[in-house]
Amino acid sequence: MSQELIQRLTAELETIPLIDPHSHINPHAAASTTLADIMGYHYYTELAHSAGLPKDRIEEPNLAPKEKVARLVPKLAELDNTAQYSWLVEMCQSFFDFQDENVTVDNWEALYDTAAAKMAEPDWEDQVLKKSGLEQVFLTNDFDDPLEGFDTHRYVPCLRTDDLVFHLAKPQTRERFQKATGVEISDAASVVDGIGKLFEHFTKNGARACAISLPPDFSPRQVSNTDADGAIAALLSGDELPADQSASLSCFVFWTLAEKCAEFKLPFDLMIGVNRGVYADGVFQGQDLYDKRTSLINYRALFNAFPQVTFPVSVLAHTSNQELVSYSWIFPNVVTNGHWWYSNIPVYIEHDCRSRLQAVPKTKQIGYYSDMYKLEFGLPKFAMYRRILASALASDFVIGRGWSESRAVELGQLVLRGNVESIFNVG
Amino acid sequence: MSQELIQRLTAELETIPLIDPHSHINPHAAASTTLADIMGYHYYTELAHSAGLPKDRIEEPNLAPKEKVARLVPKLAELDNTAQYSWLVEMCQSFFDFQDENVTVDNWEALYDTAAAKMAEPDWEDQVLKKSGLEQVFLTNDFDDPLEGFDTHRYVPCLRTDDLVFHLAKPQTRERFQKATGVEISDAASVVDGIGKLFEHFTKNGARACAISLPPDFSPRQVSNTDADGAIAALLSGDELPADQSASLSCFVFWTLAEKCAEFKLPFDLMIGVNRGVYADGVFQGQDLYDKRTSLINYRALFNAFPQVTFPVSVLAHTSNQELVSYSWIFPNVVTNGHWWYSNIPVYIEHDCRSRLQAVPKTKQIGYYSDMYKLEFGLPKFAMYRRILASALASDFVIGRGWSESRAVELGQLVLRGNVESIFNVG
């Protein structure tokens, strides 16, 4: 397949300004201040730890940023094959005039200092956004986030609900809930009431999605107020909830969120398949894995019950992608969403991207999101996706189906940008 | 990889006349009479519905064919990326002299009228078969089909048994059974007796296979006549069968079918993995999905118990393909069969086709079937498969292993045609 064709398509796709529909950016400190903010990203700490760097070398209390980088750099040589490492080099080359092929024990310190100087420029955040072609970035906000002190047009709020669904049994979650909503949890009705207040607060402040990550065995179902009342009463009595009541409570809260998404016309991002804390001694954010034995059939009742709610679905395992394609092909309210975490490497993106382009209506595909914690990651991650998207457009549409290049680029524009606007009502 | 090589191989494969070993053709109305017969295919109605067209716009009672097409056409722009849509355009271009790239609100009406005129020609059915290179087409006949009034050489009967295995609890199924066989179901022996009469009727009329589609959790096992007697007695007493008795009855009927396949020397097509009615409000035939958590290990007892029966196996999920490859590699009576439904898109066919060609004896692979409801679909579907097959032959055999092109084409001939003849005893 012609590399020139792919390059032409990539170049066209690069002209499209982006809206990033999922990130973990802190809008009060969106860009990095040192290279440690970048290399402290769990992708690097967990790979360095996996390659043998002890956790306490990485997470020593009060470790200075420069010393942290100094400890990580020697391990990079053992993971320079990874896609994650290639993002690092691409960031350094694009943002810090880095000329070398690799970050090494010999050149990292100059790089560190250059980066620190650049990052200290007062408009660094704007520079990064501009160079990355990013116009708007979705956030992942705790349910009790005041959503104040930042530009909610640039940084679009998004109500993250893992704590509500899975950690309501913790007293501190209920305290945060009460503080945020003014509602003390006493029964099912109070939960519904308080969640309604959260949705009011979030939508008033420009939120464009409700979102949650879910374990492989989660299977949402409607739970009666009576059953939820029972679980909440048990909870408030201070007992450890038995597994069935705990599951009922999770389902009750989850179902309530879906009802509120319907009422407030918010898409509900489902990120399906993560087991938390599998590697208990892993580094921060480097402990989660999964069980590929999950199925979207678990969401059958949900998808049928809420035809008016759009569910952008991300799956953690490549082996779940075909189900996502098939469910999006059949259910009007299911759309494909990005390439998540362990599936966010080229070989899986290639196949998942091609299957979606071949079988899901083109208006129902959200191509990519960065999932980033710091703004600099948007550039290399979207660049990786664009090259793969261009390759799929070249092979399956321009060559395979005789499409003109401009028609192929239009399809690329839709999945890269257009559908984000229409599905989340932004832009 | 040389596009010219692929084109040469494709051209050679196109000269091979086809026998389509699985379709849903109605032999009394095999070809379409209007474009609504083509666009009313569930692939288009379900995708249009998925893209937002309300079900009642598509399935309004007494909707005229032309109006149905008029309602579907505007939605096509949202699914013109799909492989399914590419079949539509290829059909229009091949059969109706359609010159445009797309079917649009501007050009559909002329296309509709041209198609209607062509389809009204008295030999339209013959024209379609000839242009498609189709010599014989397997049917999917209800167990009580009289198999009369059509050419059973051209349209090969096939005994479809879903109703018997999964719906014998319904009074109307038992009434149809009695009418078709003369046997009233009273106990296990009567079921065996009646099924024997069905096999006599079907084989006398040229049937070449018994077939069934199966849910992901089905696991066949032998059930004693005593247990089956108990289930049937409960059934006839008018009770709703408890789940275990219902499962026993299904297994009893299924096992009886396998015994009759052995007795009458019919292959038993297993189409494994579909959950019916997952999207309850979906359009007609657009409601079924699946749970990828299934395994061919469920069929261990069956494959061991019936060494004399050939089981052409189709799997719904791409993630099941390697098991199919491995089981066909080991079990003499298991053969691979086509690329079914949600796995019938290029990216999955490519991988599944290559894996079979690389690891299953070449005489045990049935390359493709159309699964079509109307005769016009054979052309674009087989054309898609042939292009992918040619590409696999080019990369893995001509280039990868230094085969001559003619030897590669011979392998292609076998999976496209030769094995259909030998496995189903037709041609």
Add this chain to the structure above:
Amino acid sequence: MSQELIQRLTAELETIPLIDPHSHINPHAAASTTLADIMGYHYYTELAHSAGLPKDRIEEPNLAPKEKVARLVPKLAELDNTAQYSWLVEMCQSFFDFQDENVTVDNWEALYDTAAAKMAEPDWEDQVLKKSGLEQVFLTNDFDDPLEGFDTHRYVPCLRTDDLVFHLAKPQTRERFQKATGVEISDAASVVDGIGKLFEHFTKNGARACAISLPPDFSPRQVSNTDADGAIAALLSGDELPADQSASLSCFVFWTLAEKCAEFKLPFDLMIGVNRGVYADGVFQGQDLYDKRTSLINYRALFNAFPQVTFPVSVLAHTSNQELVSYSWIFPNVVTNGHWWYSNIPVYIEHDCRSRLQAVPKTKQIGYYSDMYKLEFGLPKFAMYRRILASALASDFVIGRGWSESRAVELGQLVLRGNVESIFNVG
């Protein structure tokens, strides 16, 4: 992608001498003596049987080697498409000056005689190793192997433990255990004691790994000595162990092996996913299959409990590969190991190899092992892997990331050879 580039990389990789980290070689008869040793490999007997050759034609008692080959050869034409067959032809061409493309009824006898003459040369074993570029070959030794009478530098012992973990309930296993260790099994402590003696014996004789193959539903956990004592007592009383006690005993032995691996600093090879004897009437070694519904989450407790033990993990199903990549990416003690059995065909190796190179630290990947029973198989199997590795290096590193060819070859060297040395402490 440039075929010339792939060929240049392949040529470079071919210069790297190999250590094969997993085989079933008998060090007392490592090379073949006739073509029947090669064609009697289960890959050929099971495929010939799958294609229709009756088992009793293949396994007739006292069948002369030449007659066995004479019976297998006519079936080869039906499986000449398979990767397994391509190894046969490559062996014949490389070792026996075979000039034809195929082994047929017309040319096999001359080939047989030529091979027999070559194999009779006194240095045949050395010739094969030299031509294959093999310096060392790991074995699969029964726990009671005396490890005497062969060069343990060339043929590296490896303690295979399936019998201990899954067949301790058999009296003959316990007798072999007593004979090998001098310890009679009477309780949990005696098992631990005896296993310690096995590790002493094996490590003293140069063993470099402990290894086991595991069924899909195995999930290791720590079992108390008390529970193990109970199971062993029940066992010694002559009862058939109930399923839960049998599982406890397996887990106890398995956990003890992991403890000894820690104590003796041996990597513990886990080969995950095989169901034994699925096709009960299959040929020797051609009866095993699998259930793809397994997950590495089953090994969560093990990987957390033994951070000091390296676990080279092989997975039987391609659908398990992404979990292997992800677990190796996170757990410092999990490394990827080869392409096993049903996943050892090009299309699966391609994807699995690419995903590992893209996401696992490069020092944690054991590229390939032969799994061979006879020495001649190393050449075509490693050649197949090298070509695929070269293709992945070309597409994803030289072209995709702009690496120099020499840097790509260095990465290839590491996964082909370097990591075997460092992980198993050999070379």
